[in-house]
Amino acid sequence: xxxxxxxxxxxxxxxxxxxxxxxxxxxxxxxxxxxxxxxxxxxxxxxxxxxxxxxxxxxxxxxxxxxxxxxxxxxxxxxxxxxxxxxxxxxxxxxxxxxxxxxxxxxxxxxxxxxxxxxxxxxxxxxxxxxxxxxxxxxxxxxxxxxxxxxxxxxxxxxxxxxxxxxxxxxxxxxxxxxxxxxxxxxxxxxxxxxxxxxxxxxxxxxxxxxxxxxxxxxxxxxxxxxxxxxxxxxx
Amino acid sequence: xxxxxxxxxxxxxxxxxxxxxxxxxxxxxxxxxxxxxxxxxxxxxxxxxxxxxxxxxxxxxxxxxxxxxxxxxxxxxxxxxxxxxxxxxxxxxxxxxxxxxxxxxxxxxxxxxxxxxxxxxxxxxxxxxxxxxxxxxxxxxxxxxxxxxxxxxxxxxxxxxxxxxxxxxxxxxxxxxxxxxxxxxxxxxxxxxxxxxxxxxxxxxxxxxxxxxxxxxxxxxxxxxxxxxxxxxxxxxxxxxxxxxxxxxxxxxxxxxxxxxxxxxxxxxxxxxxxxxxxxxxxxxxxxxxxxxxxxxxxxxx
Numbered sequence: 001x002x003x004x005x006x007x008x009x010x011x012x013x014x015x016x017x018x019x020x021x022x023x024x025x026x027x028x029x030x031x032x033x034x035x036x037x038x039x040x041x042x043x044x045x046x047x048x049x050x051x052x053x054x055x056x057x058x059x060x061x062x063x064x065x066x067x068x069x070x071x072x073x074x075x076x077x078x079x080x081x082x083x084x085x086x087x088x089x090x091x092x093x094x095x096x097x098x099x100x101x102x103x104x105x106x107x108x109x110x111x112x113x114x115x116x117x118x119x120x121x122x123x124x125x126x127x128x129x130x131x132x133x134x135x136x137x138x139x140x141x142x143x144x145x146x147x148x149x150x151x152x153x154x155x156x157x158x159x160x161x162x163x164x165x166x167x168x169x170x171x172x173x174x175x176x177x178x179x180x181x182x183x184x185x186x187x188x189x190x191x192x193x194x195x196x197x198x199x200x201x202x203x204x205x206x207x208x209x210x211x212x213x214x215x216x217x218x219x220x221x222x223x224x225x226x227x228x229x230x231x232x233x234x235x236x
Numbered sequence: 237x238x239x240x241x242x243x244x245x246x247x248x249x250x251x252x253x254x255x256x257x258x259x260x261x262x263x264x265x266x267x268x269x270x271x272x273x274x275x276x277x278x279x280x281x282x283x284x285x286x287x288x289x290x291x292x293x294x295x296x297x298x299x300x301x302x303x304x305x306x307x308x309x310x311x312x313x314x315x316x317x318x319x320x321x322x323x324x325x326x327x328x329x330x331x332x333x334x335x336x337x338x339x340x341x342x343x344x345x346x347x348x349x350x351x352x353x354x355x356x357x358x359x360x361x362x363x364x365x366x367x368x369x370x371x372x373x374x375x376x377x378x379x380x381x382x383x384x385x386x387x388x389x390x391x392x393x394x395x396x397x398x399x400x401x402x403x404x405x406x407x408x409x410x411x412x413x414x415x416x417x418x419x420x421x422x423x424x425x426x427x428x429x430x431x432x433x434x435x436x437x438x439x440x441x442x443x444x445x446x447x448x449x450x451x452x453x454x455x456x457x458x459x460x461x462x463x464x465x466x467x468x469x470x471x472x473x474x475x476x477x478x479x480x481x482x483x484x485x486x487x488x489x490x491x492x493x494x495x496x497x498x499x500x501x502x503x504x505x506x507x508x509x510x511x512x513x514x515x516x517x518x519x520x521x522x523x524x525x526x527x528x529x530x531x532x533x534x535x536x537x538x
Binding site: 008011015075078079080081082083084085086087088089227228230231233 | 280288289290291305306307308312314316322323324335338339340384
């Protein structure tokens with residue numbers, strides 16, 4: 001019988017969030033500064049032709065959360081268990097935090113587009129863009145937010161699966177676990193046309209539903225790989 | 237609350253390796269228990285199952301009447317301090333203590349401060365910069381100040397110097413008397429810490445060798461010393477009709493010392509003395525050495 005409680009999972013989410021607040025803020029400061037520097041540099045020497053914010057945010061946030069997922073399973077989970085939490089508490093707490101971060105990242109990406117479009121309009125860059133701006137309607141904004149949120153869910157789930165796989169199975173067998181581990185990410189990326197396969201598989205709402213299913217599949221994998229995860233013995 | 241522990245036919249396997257092989261015993265709780273065993277005997281495996289670090293391959297473990305594995309109500313009351321403390325290497329000592337304060341419901345911050353001073357722990361240093369003994373002292377500080385109803389120390393003193401180890405033993409006893417709970421100490425330094433144990437569990441090759449009151453176990457061991465022929469004859473006579481096991485023999489020239497284990501009643505003791513042989517006590521550590529040298533003896537003797 002597995003028992004858990006919401007307060008323990010909430011405490012885990014708060015502890016992880018608090019512990020990574022500086023890193024999270026630092027990440028978005030780097031993204032913002034990098035974007036501003038890139039805009040200034042390209043505009044000065046070449047002239048902007050497309051949205052630079054999309055360059056910075058289409059991949060970096062999801063990879064950032066992938067790393068957090070790996071760390072959560074391979075480093076934080078064993079420690080939480082050593083301090084009197086259950087694996088389920090940690091899964092639920094980490095999942096809750098991933099959900100909050102996915103929503104926050106989706107919102108920040110939209111805010112970034114808003115800032116960029118204001119800057120582009122104020123400086124006349126908008127008139128010189130050769131590529132269409134990624135957001136020209138509410139539908140575009142919703143689409144980008146949904147993509148970002150789904151990817152920001154499936155990546156940390158996958159990170160958790162991979163981190164737990166290596167922690168549980170070691171380097172060699174853990175590497176074999178990469179194949180089922182990354183399958184949900186690959187399928188979600190494909191379904192969302194989010195970068196890997198250009199525009200060959202633009203599925204719209206069906207793609208979003210398929211990606212949501214990938215998130216669920218990844219969460220199920222995360223459950224199975226850690227539900228009875230043995231905590232390694234220590235030495236030295 | 238001082239939870240009792242019930243272990244029934246407990247089995248744990250790592251692939252083809254059998255770590256625990258049908259272990260069965262019961263601890264009433266509210267005592268200091270010594271868990272003894274040779275290297276690789278299954279001590280850490282047993283403790284890992286008790287603390288829900290691992291799921292048993294078979295059998296049953298109950299802590300306070302409930303299976304601890306993935307049981308939030310049970311595991312929050314368990315503190316398992318291993319030979320290497322479960323903290324992040326790159327965080328400061330102060331942060332490691334703050335973390336425990338945040339997550340442990342019974343954390344005693346004032347007592348933790350006292351232990352930090354006692355063990356001279358540098359709060360501003362990172363854990364990775366601590367000497368081996370200081371890391372162990374940090375683990376002991378976490379273990380004692382957590383005040384968990386079930387507190388487990390598994391070789392937690394590694395690298396600590398003698399004064400620090402004795403300070404640990406003193407604190408363990410004093411804090412246990414002030415805040416009674418179930419404490420399990422797994423150790424190889426039996427002579428140092430043996431006096432703290434109220435009960436002793438000895439395991440070997442994943443099986444129970446003996447579970448006894450510590451004093452009772454000591455009383456069941458005796459050494460008979462004297463001329464070899466006399467010792468052999470008398471021990472042979474004593475074993476007739478008694479559940480007495482010869483654990484070991486040592487001989488130097490014509491003098492022999494035989495260690496026996498079992499119930500040696502007063503008439504038997506008087507007979508040894510009357511025959512001019514010396515009847516001596518056996519240290520817990522010596523009993524342990526003998527008992528684990530002869531695993532076929534005394535299994536499930538309780």
